[in-house]
Amino acid sequence: MRVAVIGTGYVGLVSGACLAELGHSVCCVDVDETKITNLKRGIMPIYEPGLEEIVVRNEKAGRLQFTMDYAEAIPGAEAVIMAIGTPSAEDGSVDMTAFDTAVQSVAQNVRGPIVLVDKSTVPVGTAERIERIARSLTDYPIDVISNPEFLREGHAVYDFLTPARVVIGSASSRATDVMIHLYGYLDCPKYVMDRRSAELTKYAANAFLATKISFINEIAHLAEEVGADVTEVAKGIGSDPRIGKEFLRAGLGWGGSCFPKDVRAIMHLADKHQHPLPIVRAAHAMNKRARERVVERIERTMEPIAGKKVAILGIAFKGNTDDTRESASVDLLSMLRARGATVCAYDPVAKIANDAIAGGPVVIHTDPYEAVVGADVVIVATEWEEFRALDLARLREAMIGDLLVDARNLFRPDDAARAGFRYLGVGR
Numbered sequence: 001m002r003v004a005v006i007g008t009g010y011v012g013l014v015s016g017a018c019l020a021e022l023g024h025s026v027c028c029v030d031v032d033e034t035k036i037t038n039l040k041r042g043i044m045p046i047y048e049p050g051l052e053e054i055v056v057r058n059e060k061a062g063r064l065q066f067t068m069d070y071a072e073a074i075p076g077a078e079a080v081i082m083a084i085g086t087p088s089a090e091d092g093s094v095d096m097t098a099f100d101t102a103v104q105s106v107a108q109n110v111r112g113p114i115v116l117v118d119k120s121t122v123p124v125g126t127a128e129r130i131e132r133i134a135r136s137l138t139d140y141p142i143d144v145i146s147n148p149e150f151l152r153e154g155h156a157v158y159d160f161l162t163p164a165r166v167v168i169g170s171a172s173s174r175a176t177d178v179m180i181h182l183y184g185y186l187d188c189p190k191y192v193m194d195r196r197s198a199e200l201t202k203y204a205a206n207a208f209l210a211t212k213i214s215f216i217n218e219i220a221h222l223a224e225e226v227g228a229d230v231t232e233v234a235k236g237i238g239s240d241p242r243i244g245k246e247f248l249r250a251g252l253g254w255g256g257s258c259f260p261k262d263v264r265a266i267m268h269l270a271d272k273h274q275h276p277l278p279i280v281r282a283a284h285a286m287n288k289r290a291r292e293r294v295v296e297r298i299e300r301t302m303e304p305i306a307g308k309k310v311a312i313l314g315i316a317f318k319g320n321t322d323d324t325r326e327s328a329s330v331d332l333l334s335m336l337r338a339r340g341a342t343v344c345a346y347d348p349v350a351k352i353a354n355d356a357i358a359g360g361p362v363v364i365h366t367d368p369y370e371a372v373v374g375a376d377v378v379i380v381a382t383e384w385e386e387f388r389a390l391d392l393a394r395l396r397e398a399m400i401g402d403l404l405v406d407a408r409n410l411f412r413p414d415d416a417a418r419a420g421f422r423y424l425g426v427g428r
């Protein structure tokens with residue numbers, strides 16, 4: 001099937017490359033010239049395990065193309081997949097400006113019937129709204145599908161090719177048939193439902209997962225008060241299949257490009273309908289508290305924090321990605337700097353924009369042992385697997401101070417103590 005993918009970011013590039021890998025003929029469109037030029041040369045705009053290999057292979061095989069020109073991608077495509085960013089607006093609603101512009105560009109270039117597949121996370125009612133807009137711009141038949149994406153950055157290729165389910169929100173049997181053909185290769189349940197339910201499914205999924213993390217952080221804080229270890233508690237409850245062991249890692253709370261904006265969006269949606277949504281609001285408040293509590297505990301341990309040197313290991317919002325959007329680690333950097341600490345950082349792949357932190361650029365080292373030289377405290381803020389293998393004694397030797405803040409509970413407190421550290425985990 002001929003497919004166009006609009007927006008070649010984390011979701012669009014992975015979706016386009018994976019659909020090509022499965023035999024479809026895919027053309028990816030983006031307005032970012034550097035991104036498209038680099039992709040044509042085989043240079044990836046993001047770090048995502050396994051992605052480069054399938055992009056390069058499918059480009060060579062002629063199944064995957066990149067362009068800035070809608071007129072090259074749209075005519076002849078049966079399915080056009082929207083993977084445009086939908087960030088938060090100031091008031092917590094979803095900023096649909098880029099998405100709507102892209103829908104108009106698609107409609108203006110249609111030369112036959114298409115199914116417009118919305119993979120971006122968008123407010124409930126968007127499918128109906130953009131169908132009206134698109135149909136007003138062309139006489140060719142356009143049916144809009146809501147097809148929310150559930151991939152995880154860092155596991156995106158695997159998740160796209162082996163999803164737990166595919167959700168297809170449809171109001172047309174023709175469009176449903178195209179979707180079943182598009183995903184025909186996937187051996188997973190395909191839930192066909194109405195479009196509003198599909199759109200809400202995505203927000204409900206992210207709000208639930210965010211709430212689960214906030215819940216374990218709340219228990220972690222209680223564990224600190226009562227002398228329990230939240231990692232043991234998480235094992236104890238997670239083995240119950242009704243609860244499940246995923247998303248029970250206490251730490252700095254959730255961040256990234258999806259949970260924060262999607263939780264704000266569902267709260268905004270609820271406000272619009274005068275619906276209180278108390279559980280999600282509590283999870284949101286708890287998330288802020290998770291970062292504050294770690295900073296307060298550091299302050300209590302090494303008063304005053306002003307003038308101290310803090311090395312932060314990990315700036316990506318989670319391991320296996322270079323994405324620093326709304327990263328808890330970046331929040332931590334800002335909070336510590338605001339209290340007068342000197343901060344520096346290390347991350348295996350992520351970079352940080354110079355304007356992301358108030359007070360100017362942060363020194364980002366290329367080696368973790370170099371980052372901690374002369375530091376009073378080291379904070380492990382992202383759960384990169386490579387951090388588990390750090391030589392704690394070597395870290396300790398390079399530092400002036402002896403405080404290890406394990407904000408992701410990667411280490412055993414005993415091992416840290418043996419290396420000469422005072423150890424501060426979360427909820428233990």
Ligand SMILES: NC(=O)c1ccc[n+]([C@@H]2O[C@H](COP(=O)([O-])OP(=O)(O)OC[C@H]3O[C@@H](n4cnc5c(N)ncnc54)[C@H](O)[C@@H]3O)[C@@H](O)[C@H]2O)c1
Binds near residue numbers: 031035121151
């Ligand atoms: N990142 C994730 O893990 C993830 C997971 C599931 C769903 N989502 C959702 O998918 C959507 C995309 O997220 P993302 O992380 O891939 O965003 P992104 O910012 O990485 O990519 C968006 C791309 O769209 C391009 N773009 C903007 N305007 C355009 C236009 N008019 N025409 C063509 N391209 C245009 C941008 O240049 C950018 O490359 C969002 O709604 C997000 O919530 C993201």
